[in-house]
Amino acid sequence: MSTDYQSLAVKGVQALSPYQPGKPIDELARELGLNPDRIIKLASNENPLGPSPKALAAVRGGLDELCRYPDGNGFDLKQALSARYGVRPSQITLGNGSNDVLEVITRCFADQTSEVVFSQYAFAVYPLVTQAIGATGVSVPARDYGHDLNAMAEAVTGRTKLVFVANPNNPTGTVHGAEAIEAFLDRIPERVLVVLDEAYCEYLQGDGYVDGLSLLERYPNLIVTRTFSKAWGLASLRAGYSVSSPEIANVLNRVRQPFNVDALALAAATAVLDDEQYLQRAREVNAEGMKQLETAFNEMGLEYIPSAGNFIALNVGERAADINQLLLEQGVIVRPIAGYGMPGHLRVSIGLPEENDRFIESLARALDTLSASEPGRGV
Numbered sequence: 001m002s003t004d005y006q007s008l009a010v011k012g013v014q015a016l017s018p019y020q021p022g023k024p025i026d027e028l029a030r031e032l033g034l035n036p037d038r039i040i041k042l043a044s045n046e047n048p049l050g051p052s053p054k055a056l057a058a059v060r061g062g063l064d065e066l067c068r069y070p071d072g073n074g075f076d077l078k079q080a081l082s083a084r085y086g087v088r089p090s091q092i093t094l095g096n097g098s099n100d101v102l103e104v105i106t107r108c109f110a111d112q113t114s115e116v117v118f119s120q121y122a123f124a125v126y127p128l129v130t131q132a133i134g135a136t137g138v139s140v141p142a143r144d145y146g147h148d149l150n151a152m153a154e155a156v157t158g159r160t161k162l163v164f165v166a167n168p169n170n171p172t173g174t175v176h177g178a179e180a181i182e183a184f185l186d187r188i189p190e191r192v193l194v195v196l197d198e199a200y201c202e203y204l205q206g207d208g209y210v211d212g213l214s215l216l217e218r219y220p221n222l223i224v225t226r227t228f229s230k231a232w233g234l235a236s237l238r239a240g241y242s243v244s245s246p247e248i249a250n251v252l253n254r255v256r257q258p259f260n261v262d263a264l265a266l267a268a269a270t271a272v273l274d275d276e277q278y279l280q281r282a283r284e285v286n287a288e289g290m291k292q293l294e295t296a297f298n299e300m301g302l303e304y305i306p307s308a309g310n311f312i313a314l315n316v317g318e319r320a321a322d323i324n325q326l327l328l329e330q331g332v333i334v335r336p337i338a339g340y341g342m343p344g345h346l347r348v349s350i351g352l353p354e355e356n357d358r359f360i361e362s363l364a365r366a367l368d369t370l371s372a373s374e375p376g377r378g379v
């Protein structure tokens with residue numbers, strides 16, 4: 001008899017379905033025999049500008065030292081973050097992307113006896129890491145696709161160790177203002193840690209801006225996570241971080257891998273923090289692209305969830321899977337989010353103006369194709 005190795009995995013892992021990333025361009029090219037240069041990917045909320053020239057120069061400058069281990073303490077990057085955001089280096093925990101930090105936080109503070117609270121439609125990594133360590137995930141029904149912060153506060157029990165709040169949330173793009181976040185934090189007992197995931201905070205502008213970092217002094221149980229993968233344009237290099245009290249950072253530091261951020265990622269992230277122009281441009285391109293898509297959706301009579309991020313969830317109802325397939329055939333990759341319990345929505349990342357145009361045209365064509373094939377319609 002051969003051993004069933006799956007049954008040897010710890011219980012939470014046995015039932016786990018892995019995170020589903022956006023389809024890579026080369027994979028679609030292979031599957032459908034398309035020219036990869038003609039494919040556009042609007043599926044993973046990446047920065048469409050390409051990497052910052054400053055980040056590229058830093059990476060090139062680091063190549064000769066690839067034989068060396070990276071700085072496990074990330075001294076330069078912590079200094080740069082400290083200077084930019086006015087936090088102390090001792091408050092920062094670096095991660096291999098912020099996903100890494102989210103996982104380390106969960107492993108440090110929750111176990112099989114714990115409950116972890118998050119919202120319905122929230123970022124998929126929260127339930128995933130919760131289940132992987134065997135803790136009990138408590139998914140609180142969303143309100144208008146966003147976090148129902150009152151209900152989340154009410155869901156906290158004596159067993160709750162962690163609450164995840166994505167602000168803005170992915171894949172819905174919903175966001176809460178400072179007042180709502182503070183009122184929520186006021187209701188959470190100090191022994192429960194709140195992770196405020198600000199992966200898209202750089203896109204928030206004006207009155208809508210919530211700065212989790214400014215709340216750290218008042219709420220010692222708060223951990224703010226951020227990333228270089230989105231507005232900073234370094235998704236491939238894997239750099240993210242959390243800011244918390246030094247005491248919490250000290251705990252996280254015990255569990256994180258000693259060299260979890262590689263030298264090129266450290267160098268690029270440090271350099272890009274200096275590239276204000278790049279960030280500004282990223283914000284502009286995003287704001288314009290968002291308008292471009294909203295205008296098109298309005299004209300086409302399509303419903304969407306207003307988004308504060310660099311993506312937008314479009315409601316196409318029962319046709320979503322078919323439309324996705326028709327988009328893929330035209331070389332346009334977006335993200336179906338049925339896995340989030342939103343089978344009628346497609347999430348589209350904001351691209352360059354010409355990419356957005358191409359998506360809109362392909363979408364119109366897909367809708368035409370489907371309505372022509374509907375029984376009783378067309379010729």
Ligand SMILES: *Cc1c(COP(=O)(O)O)cnc(C)c1O
Binds near residue numbers: 097168169170199228
């Ligand atoms: C993209 C994203 C992250 C960051 O992922 P990285 O591991 O830093 O690339 C974290 N949280 C949310 C909500 C995201 O959408």
